[in-house]
Amino acid sequence: MLDRQKNPQxxxxxxxxxxxxxxxxxxxxxxxxxxxxxxxxxxxxxxxKKLPLLxxxxxxxxxxxxxxxxxxxxxxxxxxxxxxxxxxxxNTSSASKGETLLDTVxxxxxxxxDMFVVRHASSGAPHLxxxxxxxxxxxxxxxxxxxxGSHAHPTQGLLDMYTIRHYKQDFTGLTVAIIGDILHxxxxxxxxxxxxxxxxxxxxxxxxxxxxxxxxxxxxVQVFHDxxxxxxxxxxxxxxxxxxxxxxxxxxxxxxxxxxxxxxxxEKLALAKPDAIVMHPGPMNRxxxxxxxxxxxxxxxxxxxxxxxxxxxxxxxxxxxGGPA
Amino acid sequence: xxxxxxxGRVIDPANGIDRMxxxxxxxxxxxxxxxxxxxFESNGAIDASGCIVCPGLVDLSARxxxxxxxxxxxxxSEMAAAAAGGVTSLACPPDTDPLLDEPGLVExxxxxxxxxxxxxxxxxxxxxxxxxxxxxxxxxxxxxAGCIAFGQADRAIVDTQVLLRAMQxxxxxxxxxxxxxxxxxxARDGVAHDGEVAARLGLTGIPVAAETVAxxxxxxxxxxxxxxxxxxxxxxxxxxxxxxxxxxxxISATCDVAAHHLHLCEHDIGNFNPHARLEPPLxxxxxxxxxxxxxxxGTIDALCSDHSPVDDDAKQIPFDEAEPGATGLELLxxxxxxxxxxxxxxxxxALARITCDPARIIGIEAGTLAVGAPADICVFDPQANFRxxxxxxxxxxxxxxxxxxxxxxRVCYTLIDGNLAYSTAFV
Numbered sequence: 001m002l003d004r005q006k007n008p009q010x011x012x013x014x015x016x017x018x019x020x021x022x023x024x025x026x027x028x029x030x031x032x033x034x035x036x037x038x039x040x041x042x043x044x045x046x047x048x049k050k051l052p053l054l055x056x057x058x059x060x061x062x063x064x065x066x067x068x069x070x071x072x073x074x075x076x077x078x079x080x081x082x083x084x085x086x087x088x089x090x091n092t093s094s095a096s097k098g099e100t101l102l103d104t105v106x107x108x109x110x111x112x113x114d115m116f117v118v119r120h121a122s123s124g125a126p127h128l129x130x131x132x133x134x135x136x137x138x139x140x141x142x143x144x145x146x147x148x149g150s151h152a153h154p155t156q157g158l159l160d161m162y163t164i165r166h167y168k169q170d171f172t173g174l175t176v177a178i179i180g181d182i183l184h185x186x187x188x189x190x191x192x193x194x195x196x197x198x199x200x201x202x203x204x205x206x207x208x209x210x211x212x213x214x215x216x217x218x219x220x221v222q223v224f225h226d227x228x229x230x231x232x233x234x235x236x237x238x239x240x241x242x243x244x245x246x247x248x249x250x251x252x253x254x255x256x257x258x259x260x261x262x263x264x265x266x267e268k269l270a271l272a273k274p275d276a277i278v279m280h281p282g283p284m285n286r287x288x289x290x291x292x293x294x295x296x297x298x299x300x301x302x303x304x305x306x307x308x309x310x311x312x313x314x315x316x317x318x319x320x321x322g323g324p325a
Numbered sequence: 326x327x328x329x330x331x332x333g334r335v336i337d338p339a340n341g342i343d344r345m346x347x348x349x350x351x352x353x354x355x356x357x358x359x360x361x362x363x364x365f366e367s368n369g370a371i372d373a374s375g376c377i378v379c380p381g382l383v384d385l386s387a388r389x390x391x392x393x394x395x396x397x398x399x400x401x402s403e404m405a406a407a408a409a410g411g412v413t414s415l416a417c418p419p420d421t422d423p424l425l426d427e428p429g430l431v432e433x434x435x436x437x438x439x440x441x442x443x444x445x446x447x448x449x450x451x452x453x454x455x456x457x458x459x460x461x462x463x464x465x466x467x468x469x470a471g472c473i474a475f476g477q478a479d480r481a482i483v484d485t486q487v488l489l490r491a492m493q494x495x496x497x498x499x500x501x502x503x504x505x506x507x508x509x510x511x512a513r514d515g516v517a518h519d520g521e522v523a524a525r526l527g528l529t530g531i532p533v534a535a536e537t538v539a540x541x542x543x544x545x546x547x548x549x550x551x552x553x554x555x556x557x558x559x560x561x562x563x564x565x566x567x568x569x570x571x572x573x574x575x576i577s578a579t580c581d582v583a584a585h586h587l588h589l590c591e592h593d594i595g596n597f598n599p600h601a602r603l604e605p606p607l608x609x610x611x612x613x614x615x616x617x618x619x620x621x622x623g624t625i626d627a628l629c630s631d632h633s634p635v636d637d638d639a640k641q642i643p644f645d646e647a648e649p650g651a652t653g654l655e656l657l658x659x660x661x662x663x664x665x666x667x668x669x670x671x672x673x674x675a676l677a678r679i680t681c682d683p684a685r686i687i688g689i690e691a692g693t694l695a696v697g698a699p700a701d702i703c704v705f706d707p708q709a710n711f712r713x714x715x716x717x718x719x720x721x722x723x724x725x726x727x728x729x730x731x732x733x734x735r736v737c738y739t740l741i742d743g744n745l746a747y748s749t750a751f752v
Contacts, residue, residue, distance in 0.1 A: 001588050002589065002595065002598075002601075002726055002727075003591060004594045008596060015737075023525065089460055092687075099391060100638065100641070100642060101642060102642075120643065121526055122643030122644065122645050122646060123526055123527040123643070123644065124526065124528075124596070124597030124643055124644045125643045127597050128597065128641070128642070128643055130642075131596075132641070147529075149527050149528075149643075149645065150527030151526055151527030151528075152527070189525070189527055199558065204526070213523065213524035213530070214519045214520060214523075214524060214532065215519075215520050215523075215524045215528060216524055217519040217522060218521040218524060218525075219525065243651075263471075289551050303553055308692065
């Protein structure tokens with residue numbers, strides 16, 4: 001019965017103010033980000049790798065959870081746009097921290113930040129920061145979610161879409177399968193919202209019941225427990241990383257058994273379309289979710305994903321803070 | 326003090342009364358309804374024109390946070406909230422710090438709360454020491470000190486043998502047991518209903534089975550032991566169905582629901598709204614609808630505020646770290662009226678759920694306007710609205726998902742033992 005809060009990611013003109021989640025973003029904005037990323041993909045080959053689009057802006061990488069890889073790609077993206085980048089690794093557990101999340105944000109905001117790139121172990125932490133900035137009249141500071149709990153990892157979802165479009169051109173005829181630990185995956189949620197928003201007619205999730213959210217079909221996906229059945233005829237295979245702590249216990253008996261049922265092998269991949277592409281957000285567990293022969297094989301586009309990731313993050317930062325195109 | 330409450334519509338569910346009548350109060354008690362008693366000379370008149378005069382509300386679950394959590398709320402602040410909400414009797418769970426597991430602490434709380442203008446406080450004693458689920462408390466002593474029932478607040482007794490013994494022991498003396506039906510293992514790390522919204526937001530879910538599994542154990546052991554069990558804050562349609570079936574088979578069990586759960590569901594979490602982080606979690610819309618019907622048809626005996634003041638610092642953090650709970654004493658009446666209007670229920674029936682029905686569960690003479698009963702009375706204007714705002718709330722806890730909304734009904738006067746505890750003239 002409560003009023004649904006309006007989309008906190010958009011300003012009153014419907015423009016992107018924060019990137020917190022892909023859910024609820026209009027298709028036009030997703031396409032605009034993908035389109036504007038294209039020119040940035042060539043920049044690495046140029047002699048001069050920097051563009052002045054974010055000159056004078058300060059980007060704070062606010063990482064409450066360790067992730068060298070994601071932080072590095074954001075750092076490179078910001079630097080290529082000539083922003084000043086400040087990295088903060090605030091390694092805290094909820095029990096041991098002294099300063100609260102919003103105190104940290106207030107302090108950094110007082111240092112004239114223009115953008116916070118936030119990674120946090122709790123779902124919804126970037127929303128909380130964005131709401132706090134709005135409530136305290138500092139809406140000029142942009143928030144980019146770099147992964148929050150099991151909720152969202154929107155730039156990963158976007159770079160995956162960029163990769164798919166690069167290889168498949170059109171979204172509207174595709175069948176896409178996402179495989180692995182959907183339950184705990186922020187990447188999977190962002191991929192699902194991006195794929196359905198961009199008009200992919202068939203999104204499948206393939207996992208044992210222990211690694212699926214209870215009402216996952218409400219996200220607009222088809223559920224498969226048999227990987228062979230789920231892979232039949234797909235154009236895109238999106239693998240997820242299985243976290244170490246989930247491999248032995250009440251969710252799964254062992255990594256070996258997981259690999260047997262849900263590991264991507266050349267033999268299982270053969271059930272997909274002949275020109276299927278294989279994606280993985282990294283870092284990979286070879287022999288757990290993916291066979292090396294596939295990871296290093298002709299279908300894999302895992303390294304291009306990383307390269308496109310920088311261009312897509314540049315496009316997001318530019319759309320948020322870079323002024324008119 | 327003799328008070329004459331004039332021109333009001335008296336609704337007294339305990340006695341089936343709904344008519345225009347005057348109410349006469351003397352020496353802390355109701356002395357007459359209708360005609361002025363011989364020789365009655367009031368020294369205070371309340372004009373209740375356009376208002377409803379009903380028994381003071383009885384709330385089965387209100388956390389006062391004293392002792393131990395005075396940064397969240399104090400007896401003074403929450404008693405002011407109770408009076409402003411028309412609540413004149415309330416039961417409080419034992420999860421204070423120290424916990425209510427020793428007679429001295431209960432006596433102290435009772436003593437502190439025994440002040441003019443304060444609602445009657447009925448502590449629920451801890452069923453096990455430190456609520457740890459291992460050793461029984463001195464229930465007979467605690468009852469003598471003022472505990473009206475025994476429970477575990479939101480905690481469970483994991484060891485079913487201890488649970489069986491606790492129920493046997495309580496049944497020996499006829500003490501009621503008030504329990505939350507939530508399996509701690511199935512609910513582990515959970516912060517929201519295990520449904521569509523948790524799936525979307527990436528929140529750890531609490532399945533309905535956490536309620537039904539625990540409920541099944543509690544009901545079976547109640548059957549074994551003959552203990553009088555009261556289930557606090559039921560949250561699901563499946564749980565409600567089990568409870569109705571158990572009752573039909575002769576198990577003595579009652580239950581209540583929290584006012585929030587009549588109006589909100591998982592979707593009201595919106596974008597991680599920490600005010601919608603409640604215990605038990607807000608469930609699916611179909612569950613909410615079943616609770617609304619269950620309360621109307623009497624499957625659910627009473628409605629409680631589940632008042633849990635939480636300081637801002639414990640709410641302005643990520644959803645999964647936020648302290649569950651919402652302030653509720655001042656919203657109990659408006660949320661009841663809203664439910665009644667939406668369900669098209671007569672007020673006589675709706676008000677029973679927050680007056681005589683909960684009084685029966687506590688086992689006290691309250692929630693009635695019978696001649697001779699203590700003059701605990703609420704006078705409210707059903708046409709006026711209560712706009713929920715931080716400023717309007719007397720409770721120290723400003724945490725409610727209803728902030729900013731207009732709810733029906735405004736309390737005008739609250740009498741406790743014949744003393745004026747709240748009046749709009751105070752504000």
